[in-house]
Amino acid sequence: MASIVVVGGGLAGLVCGARLLRAGHDVELFEAASSVGGRLRPIETEHGLLEPAVGEVGWADANLRALVASLGLDPSTEGQVERAHALVLGGRLHRPPPLRAAEFLFPRISPRMDRPIDAVFRRPPRWRDRRPVVRAIWDSLRQSSLEAPDSVYALDDVPWQRVSIRAFGTRWCTTRLAPALLARTGVDLSAESAAIVMPMLARLLASAGRSVQLAGGLSSLVAALAAPLRIRVGCRVERLETTTDGVRIRYRSGGRSGGALADAAVIALPPSEILQICPKLSPVERGHFESIEPRRSIVIHRRVSQDAWLLRGLAGVTFVPGELPDMRDLRILGAPPEPYAKEPFWVRVSLDHESVDAHWNDSDQALIHKLDSTFRGSPLGALPEGASRVERLDEIISIQGRGALARRERFHRRSERSPRLAFATSALATPDLEGRVTVGMRAAAEAVGELDRLSRLSSSDVPGRNPMG
Ligand SMILES: Cc1cc2nc3c(=O)[nH]c(=O)nc-3n(C[C@H](O)[C@H](O)[C@H](O)COP(=O)(O)OP(=O)(O)OC[C@H]3O[C@@H](n4cnc5c(N)ncnc54)[C@H](O)[C@@H]3O)c2cc1C
Structure with missing residues (x-):
């Protein structure tokens, strides 16, 4: 052991x-x-705990679903819900059906949603550019191994925004593709390598808009995972180094410094934090983490108790860029509330990426005022009154950008890596919950494989010696 x-x-x-x-x-x-x-982690409010993320498990999120089922949190098919997502476009609220695979081949069969501005900026699709993207989606849907197919690799050096607009044109991208991806992942994927987006797109298509509601929300998943583990809370790791006999950890807890030694370590932190605590990373590791661009975010939560609000029954609304100034999307947290039911619920409105820096230093009150005045002048009408909560999140996602897949593949080669260390970080995962679960599983397997390798090495050095002591 x-x-x-x-x-x-x-x-x-x-x-x-x-x-x-x-x-x-x-x-x-x-x-x-x-x-x-x-x-x-739930946020404490005067109205009890607020779950900050959507407790939704996509039908095709294989690892997340298997995990949830193994913990007894999966309500099976009875918990299957259609999370209808609307969008605001051309000053109107649309409720389009889920994206279908056939639309990638023939975007013309999609429900037609236009706004006048598209006539000016419209860029038509090109079949020549669409063919490799459709091929990569098809291969991702059929993929059975961890290795990315060649067709996906071929898209690694171009940002998703460019690939998608060239292949499908501005009209279909702004009205169908980008809103569907945003509704599913909650992340703006435009700057990501197109190869990183492929598995998420494949899962989106395979689930056909279906998802499973997590019994007890995300906090029950966290609690179930944590229950059997030995955990030191309030213990900040300040330095971590590998030596020939193990991994040395220096930490600070309750105002005191302490140290620990282990056979191996898995670091499950955002990339910027890894760079701070690990001074002796290998060049490949350091280079990979330095290539990641952290992206910050501002979200405003509002508690809604109005029983006849227009958006009750929906899972969220995406605002096509320019429709609601500075706002990106609205998501209902928790299960979609029944229309006319009495129970209150929380909504989360995210500012769009370009506006985050401009409003980072605004007061909470100014942001709430901005939210209310933007909604009052929108097709959705006034946002119902209720308690509000502003959160500024420093590193909500890590943009991996062009060439991410190639850098990741190189990273996974153990020969260029620090011995005894594995990483379960967003810099190695797709930017969604399925990605976080997959990277956690993969890091566990990697740590065990690394210990086996060291064990074989040292038993071949000194016959009869037990390398793990
Ligand atoms: C409003 C909101 C929206 C989100 N939207 C998305 C989304 O759309 N897509 C998405 O993928 N994710 C999203 N997330 C983030 C989502 O929660 C993450 O996917 C996931 O929870 C990240 O898990 P993690 O384990 O990688 O990192 P984290 O949850 O950041 O966990 C890292 C942990 O390490 C601890 N820690 C940090 N430094 C140290 C140290 N030196 N020593 C010891 N411990 C340390 C931290 O306290 C933290 O508990 C969102 C989150 C919020 C709040």
Whole structure:
């Protein structure tokens, strides 16, 4: 039994820790905050706890679904919900059906939604550019191994925005493709490598708009993963180094410094934090983490108790750029509320990427005022009154950009990596919850494989010696 430390108690770290524990290892998790959950940690409000993310499991999110089922949180097919997502375009609220695979071949069969401005900026699709994208989507849908197909690789050096507009044209991209992806992932994917977007697009198509509601929300998933683990909360790791005999960890807890030694470590932190605590990364590791662009975000939560609000029954609304100044989308948190039902719920409105920097230093009151006045003048009408909560999130997603897949593949080659270290970080995952779960599982397997390799190495050096002591 090897001792393995996991640093960071977000979703990826918890998944990894749970896997390692199940594989029979001695696992300890170090978490800087006073409780685990990371960016999924509920926010305390005067109306109780607010879950900051949508507790939705896509039908085709294979690893997330398997995890949820193994923890007994999957309500199976009874919990299957259609999360209808609307969009605001041309000053109107549209409720388009889920994206179908055939539309990628023939965007003309899509429901037609126009706005006058598209006539000016319209860029028509080109079949020559569409063919490699359709091929990559098809291959991603059929993919059975971890290796990305060649057709996906071929799209690695171009940002998704450029690839999609060339292949499908501005009209279909702004009215169908981008809103469908945003509704599913919650992330603006335009700057990502097109190859990174392919698996998410394949999952979106395979699930055909279906998802499973997580029983008890994301906090029950966090609690179920954390329950069997040995966790040191309030323990910030300040330095982590690998030596010949193990991984040395220096941490700070309750105002005091301490140290620990383990056979291996998995680091489940955002890339900027990894760079701070690990001074001796290999060039490939450092280069990979430095290539990631952190993106910050401002979200405003509003508690809605009005029983006849226009958006009750929906899962969210995407604002096509320019429709609601500075706003990107609105998401209903938790299960979509029944129309006319009495129970209150929270909505989350995200500012669009370009507006975040401009409004970062605005006061909470100014942001709430801006939200209300923007909605009053929109086709959605006034946002119902209620408690509001503004959150500024420093590193909500990590943009991996052009060439991400190639950098990731290189990263995964153990020969260029620090011994005894594995990473469960957003810099190696698709930017959605399925990505975080997958990267946690993969890091657990990598840590075990690395310990096996070291064990074989040292038993071949000194016959009869037990390398793990
Ligand atoms: C409003 C909102 C919207 C979101 N939208 C999306 C989305 O659309 N797509 C998406 O992919 N994700 C989104 N997320 C983030 C989502 O929550 C993440 O996908 C996921 O939870 C990240 O998990 P993680 O384990 O990678 O990292 P984190 O949740 O960030 O966990 C890292 C943990 O490490 C701890 N830690 C940090 N430094 C140290 C240290 N030195 N020592 C010990 N512990 C440390 C932190 O306290 C934290 O608990 C959103 C989150 C919020 C709040």
